[in-house]
Amino acid sequence: MRLTPRLEVRSALEAAVRSLGVPAEEIPDMELMRARNRQHGDYASGAGLKLARVLKRPPAQIAGELAERIDIPEATAEGAGGYVNFRLRETWLRELVARVAGEGPSYGSSDLGQGEKVQVEFASVNPTGPLHIGHGRGVILGDAVASVLAFTGHAVQREYYVNDQNTQARLFSESVYARLHGKEPPENGYRGDYVAVIAGEAREALPGIEDLNFEAAEPRLRRFAIDRMVDQLAASVGRLGVRYDQWYRESALWQQGLPQQAIERLRESGYLIDREGAVWFRHGEEEETNDEDRVVVRSSGEPTYFASDLGYLLSKFEVRGFQRVIDVWGSDRHGYVPRMKAACDALGIGRDRLVVILNQIVNMKEGRMSKRLGRFIPLDELVDEVGADAVRYFYLLRSPEAMLEFDLDLMLAQSNENPVYYAQYAHARLANLEEFARENAGSLPAEPELSLLEQPWELDLAREVAYWPEHVEDAARLLEPHRIPYAIHELADRVHGFYQAGNRDWQHRVVVEGEPELTRARLELCRAARHTLKSALTLVGVSAPDKM
Numbered sequence: 001m002r003l004t005p006r007l008e009v010r011s012a013l014e015a016a017v018r019s020l021g022v023p024a025e026e027i028p029d030m031e032l033m034r035a036r037n038r039q040h041g042d043y044a045s046g047a048g049l050k051l052a053r054v055l056k057r058p059p060a061q062i063a064g065e066l067a068e069r070i071d072i073p074e075a076t077a078e079g080a081g082g083y084v085n086f087r088l089r090e091t092w093l094r095e096l097v098a099r100v101a102g103e104g105p106s107y108g109s110s111d112l113g114q115g116e117k118v119q120v121e122f123a124s125v126n127p128t129g130p131l132h133i134g135h136g137r138g139v140i141l142g143d144a145v146a147s148v149l150a151f152t153g154h155a156v157q158r159e160y161y162v163n164d165q166n167t168q169a170r171l172f173s174e175s176v177y178a179r180l181h182g183k184e185p186p187e188n189g190y191r192g193d194y195v196a197v198i199a200g201e202a203r204e205a206l207p208g209i210e211d212l213n214f215e216a217a218e219p220r221l222r223r224f225a226i227d228r229m230v231d232q233l234a235a236s237v238g239r240l241g242v243r244y245d246q247w248y249r250e251s252a253l254w255q256q257g258l259p260q261q262a263i264e265r266l267r268e269s270g271y272l273i274d275r276e277g278a279v280w281f282r283h284g285e286e287e288e289t290n291d292e293d294r295v296v297v298r299s300s301g302e303p304t305y306f307a308s309d310l311g312y313l314l315s316k317f318e319v320r321g322f323q324r325v326i327d328v329w330g331s332d333r334h335g336y337v338p339r340m341k342a343a344c345d346a347l348g349i350g351r352d353r354l355v356v357i358l359n360q361i362v363n364m365k366e367g368r369m370s371k372r373l374g375r376f377i378p379l380d381e382l383v384d385e386v387g388a389d390a391v392r393y394f395y396l397l398r399s400p401e402a403m404l405e406f407d408l409d410l411m412l413a414q415s416n417e418n419p420v421y422y423a424q425y426a427h428a429r430l431a432n433l434e435e436f437a438r439e440n441a442g443s444l445p446a447e448p449e450l451s452l453l454e455q456p457w458e459l460d461l462a463r464e465v466a467y468w469p470e471h472v473e474d475a476a477r478l479l480e481p482h483r484i485p486y487a488i489h490e491l492a493d494r495v496h497g498f499y500q501a502g503n504r505d506w507q508h509r510v511v512v513e514g515e516p517e518l519t520r521a522r523l524e525l526c527r528a529a530r531h532t533l534k535s536a537l538t539l540v541g542v543s544a545p546d547k548m
Helices: 005-019 047-055 059-069 090-106 133-151 167-180 193-205 214-238 250-256 258-268 305-319 331-346 368-373 379-386 388-395 408-412 419-440 456-478 483-504 516-539
Strands: 043-045 075-080 083-088 117-122 155-162 246-249 272-275 278-281 295-297 324-330 354-359 362-364 404-406
Touching: 005 043, 005 047, 005 059, 005 075, 005 083, 005 456, 047 059, 047 083, 059 075, 059 083, 083 090, 090 456, 090 516, 117 133, 133 155, 133 324, 133 354, 133 362, 133 379, 133 388, 133 456, 133 516, 155 214, 167 193, 167 214, 193 214, 246 250, 250 258, 250 305, 258 272, 258 295, 258 305, 278 331, 295 305, 305 331, 324 331, 331 354, 379 388, 379 408, 388 404, 388 408, 388 419, 419 483, 419 516, 456 483, 456 516, 483 516
Parallel strands: 117 155, 117 324, 155 246, 324 354, 362 404
Antiparallel strands: 043 083, 075 083, 272 278, 278 295
16 A cells, blocks of 8 residues: 555654654654645644653754654655644655656555445435435435545445335335325325326236235235336436445345344343333343334334344344445434444444444525425436536535535536536646647657746645545545545645646746747646546546536
8 A cells, every 4th residue: 555645754753753762652642634834834743742741841842853853755844843844845746746647547546445345325215206305415425435435445335225114115005006096195105296107107017906905916016116116216326326236125134034033133132122012122221211213023013124124234244244334324313323333232243333424404595496496306306407417516515414505506607616617627627738738739758857847836736636645545534525525626726726827927837838848747747637636526426527
């Protein structure tokens, strides 16, 4: 695994601390972070302040000694008060430009995950109706998490859990049955036009189905209706570039006997109790509560969705052998997280192997388009209006726990205020510069003389390229793909600054007449930046156009 400059700096800092005689067990976290003020460099650590108590010396003196002991190719170090500031060397940045230009859009990938087998299960809404914009957030969040993990060396599987055996699935089939006979769906049933369409399709595909009573028709009708909805769901997410490796059905769990096995294991371990004719799960601090969600088997003998989820845990961790499972749920399920964690412990899986990401709801900003589309906006209609790129990008602009508001007019704007347009336009500008050079620059040196890159905006762009693998690493380690659009915006900002410098002064253009060496060097920087920007946009499923 190629180390990022941040890791090299951290390693050098820790070695310098040890060289001062600080015992390993007394070395605190040096809290190396990106410098807030660029004038102070690229990275900073309050190492002098951290070690003052241990070494019993002034923080500024310690920071100065540490800086003197650090000598690495990537960065220089200097003490400033109790801080050690690091600045990436210009020579190293130029070498990086050449490497990235040659490496292509794979730049930023790594083997951080070392092949860890990870499942990302996301969206998984009941297959009883079309996806709306609230569901879309979980779809894109989960897909982005999976992409970031795959890019960093994890063995990732994307899964949609199809609830085809719960109360809502039966209510759905009952609604289809009613439409099959020209009747209104039951109370709390499904009334969308799509239900009548599925009923018509069932009449054609299942001859004689309407002649059966509901109990006789229900299993076949449910299977048919769920199949049709899964096809529709797959088509909807497919428009956003999302592909699931498996659509795993709840009914398959019971056919394999996994919920039954989980129930038996929990009973033998003392985690199930019989009360009021039902079977309840109890674990630690939850033992005194009466939350009905803890019911595993109802007094009627009917298993609950929690029973299915117990079997699903065995399927994921024991049958299929995932080392870690990441579930992306809506925030309304926050109360269910402790129960699933407790179930992991009770089954001997371990709660830390199950990671749950909760995402908040999506609102629509008042405006011309939101009024026309209405309050309930199907995901397909949103894609129709603004395109898949904008939909994907805007879903990732906020952390999952933050509320998200869509401004459809902004999503359509072809201006710098639209963040996805701003990013894509930066890539198109770089591609245009390279094309212009091919047509107008004439003969150029085969190898670039990168020492000619010395302008501040050129080196700032190179710095942003250098930061890219760190953004990826942080997004993977913290499971926070919203960090990627932030990195994209910063990189696009440096690209636009690099481009505008040539508009202000012709000598700073990429293609400079009579300066083939300088032109070649700047083209190498263009290529490195374009590869990095394409890598970033591709990682979140957004296209990187060459022309706009």
